[in-house]
Amino acid sequence: MLTGEYAVLDGALALALPTKKGQKMTVKAHRGTDLVWQSYDHEGKVWFESEISIYDFSAVKTTDQAVSDNLKKYLKNAVRLNCEFLDKWNAYKIETFLEFPRDWGLGSSSTLIHLIAEWAEIMPLELYLKCENGSGYDVACAGAKGPIEFINSPEEVSYTPIDFxxxxxxxxxxxxxxxxxxxxxxxxxxxxxxxxxxxxxxxxxxxxxxxxxxxxxxxxxxxxxxxxxxxxxxxxxxxxxxxxxxxxxxxxxxxxxxxxxxxxxxxxxxxxxxxxxxxxxxxxxxxxxxxx
Incomplete structure (x- = not known):
């Protein structure tokens, strides 16, 4: 966020800059009864693995409980926003691929929320606002093709592409x-x-x-x-x-x-x-x- 940090939470107009590096995700049908999740860092190394119950999204196995708790929150709220998402109880293998070092703070969580929202066929900002307390500008950036104006006010939460x-x-x-x-x-x-x-x-x-x-x-x-x-x-x-x-x-x-x-x-x-x-x-x- 170039302008508007903090004040955006109270309705100020912000200018945000999407980055070239982000995160990608693949979803494939999988044999079994659970979701199998693997996350790779920018060097191609696995940094997180989990088996997730398709019924309540709790972690059957995990290498990081805090990450699993966030995944559960994102998936549960995605289902609330689209009741047809994962309603067939099919198992999947999901792989995510970061394009930047995890400690850079470029939005590993916000890009993940955007990817899950796309998978669930729901609005990314809606999912974010169900799950988190921030403004949502970073989720807007995750789907933007260039700089944006972003506003989160009592009247609206929206963003507009700009020529910056x-x-x-x-x-x-x-x-x-x-x-x-x-x-x-x-x-x-x-x-x-x-x-x-x-x-x-x-x-x-x-x-x-x-x-x-x-x-x-x-x-x-x-x-x-x-x-x-x-x-x-x-x-x-x-x-x-x-x-x-x-x-x-x-x-x-x-x-x-x-x-x-x-x-x-x-x-x-x-x-x-x-x-x-x-x-x-x-x-x-x-x-x-x-x-x-």
Missing amino acids: KPSFADQLFFVHLGQKQSSDDGIQAYLKAVKDKKNLVKTITDITENVQEVKDLSSFKKLMEEHESVIAKHTGFTPIKAERFSNFDGTIKSLGAWGGDFVLATGDKDYVQQYFTGKGLTTIIPYKEMVL
């Missing part, structure tokens, strides 16, 4: 911080801290609309810095640049829950790589290599 192709993309980089931030923890911290939601939503919505019109890096940086400042003001959270990279000669913007996964950094390629590599952060991805 910054001419200065060669000076934008995604830097992996090497630490996973729990989305639920981030949401709870925001809900406890936020002050004056109405003003926050209006300001962030304005930034989201304005950033789509910028023609140069300088204007983009000003909007990103304003966004960081606004979120900090309304929550008391410390911007990531002030906290960890105060001597960086450029703009650093948090993406999603503050303090985890990726940040966006601006600057010349050589400088950005030299700076963050010197901090021990070696996963630095150019904008055009990351974003659809």
